Amino acid sequence: MTSTPPAHRSGFACLVGRPNAGKSTLTNALVGDKVAITSGRPQTTRHTIRGIVHRPDAQLVLVDTPGLHRPRTLLGERLNTLVRDTLTEVDVVAFCLPADQKIGPGDRFIAAQLAETLRRRTPVVALVTKTDLVDRARLTEHLLAVDALGDWADIVPVSAVGESQVDTVADVLVSHLPEGPDLYPEGELTDEPESVMVAELVREAALEGVRDELPHSLAVVVDEILPRDGRDDLLDVRVHLFVERPSQKAIIIGRGGSRLREVGTQARRGIEALLGTKIYLDLHVKVAKDWQRDPKQLGRLGF
Numbered sequence: 001m002t003s004t005p006p007a008h009r010s011g012f013a014c015l016v017g018r019p020n021a022g023k024s025t026l027t028n029a030l031v032g033d034k035v036a037i038t039s040g041r042p043q044t045t046r047h048t049i050r051g052i053v054h055r056p057d058a059q060l061v062l063v064d065t066p067g068l069h070r071p072r073t074l075l076g077e078r079l080n081t082l083v084r085d086t087l088t089e090v091d092v093v094a095f096c097l098p099a100d101q102k103i104g105p106g107d108r109f110i111a112a113q114l115a116e117t118l119r120r121r122t123p124v125v126a127l128v129t130k131t132d133l134v135d136r137a138r139l140t141e142h143l144l145a146v147d148a149l150g151d152w153a154d155i156v157p158v159s160a161v162g163e164s165q166v167d168t169v170a171d172v173l174v175s176h177l178p179e180g181p182d183l184y185p186e187g188e189l190t191d192e193p194e195s196v197m198v199a200e201l202v203r204e205a206a207l208e209g210v211r212d213e214l215p216h217s218l219a220v221v222v223d224e225i226l227p228r229d230g231r232d233d234l235l236d237v238r239v240h241l242f243v244e245r246p247s248q249k250a251i252i253i254g255r256g257g258s259r260l261r262e263v264g265t266q267a268r269r270g271i272e273a274l275l276g277t278k279i280y281l282d283l284h285v286k287v288a289k290d291w292q293r294d295p296k297q298l299g300r301l302g303f
């Protein structure tokens with residue numbers, strides 16, 4: 001019998017569960033430490049990307065769930081909107097239930113929300129997390145309780161800390177993704193807060209001494225932050241500075257580019273401290289006429 005290679009899959013997943021269920025730790029274990037950042041907003045989801053699992057056979061994009069991530073804030077109407085918005089846009093939902101804690105009202109609440117919101121349109125995988133904290137008997141008991149809690153596409157026990165079954169979790173989540181090519185270039189991971197901070201550091205440096213001349217005319221966009229090929233100690237950071245008029249571009253760049261070099265040096269120091277690694281900072285200045293008044297330009301600049 002000849003076997004055809006499995007189709008490439010790609011899509012979005014979100015990890016839900018009550019606080020301390022182990023979502024962040026598992027996300028990190030799934031994604032590994034190949035961290036790069038971009039401010040580019042994903043085209044296919046409005047939600048913050050927490051990490052991307054790159055594999056030869058698949059790309060799994062893990063997105064944040066603003067609501068279920070912090071169930072304490074999930075009340076009334078708001079809850080329903082938040083949950084529905086995110087959960088209905090992903091391909092698979094992973095519900096984390098820590099093995100060392102009995103299923104409680106918080107878990108039952110989330111289970112009910114998932115059932116009501118998704119109505120089986122999106123598969124939900126139950127992940128029994130922190131299995132390293134319990135013995136076999138307790139794990140079995142918990143698995144049975146989780147099974148009784150809802151209608152799951154799969155149930156997978158996992159320990160992110162003990163590094164047990166993390167690959168199985170990835171396999172199972174990937175199995176629920178549609179066939180498709182990579183959605184993001186390899187090495188790309190988003191972390192919005194950090195890229196916003198990078199943009200802010202560049203903006204600060206660029207406005208130094210010229211704040212009066214172009215206070216609100218400067219927008220900074222971080223295009224990408226990627227590891228340099230073949231280097232694990234250097235990130236390439238590409239940034240665009242947008243001004244409204246050619247005269248402002250001249251101010252930012254300075255005579256023979258002298259001022260832009262100073263801006264780069266100052267911003268680089270701050271960014272290296274922020275990211276904890278050496279960077280190569282690539283700054284480009286562009287004129288985007290009347291960007292403050294043009295909704296299309298504003299959108300492009302991330303406002």
Ligand SMILES: Nc1nc2c(ncn2[C@@H]2O[C@H](COP(=O)(O)OP(=O)(O)OP(=O)(O)O)[C@@H](O)[C@H]2O)c(=O)[nH]1
Nearest residue numbers: 018019020021022023024025069130159160161162
């Ligand atoms: N022993 C053990 N501890 C774990 C494991 N996964 C997470 N933890 C611990 O559990 C605690 C909570 O983990 P997080 O990953 O922050 O949980 P979370 O669900 O992201 O929490 P919130 O951000 O509050 O929603 C941390 O102290 C972790 O170190 C695991 O597999 N084994």
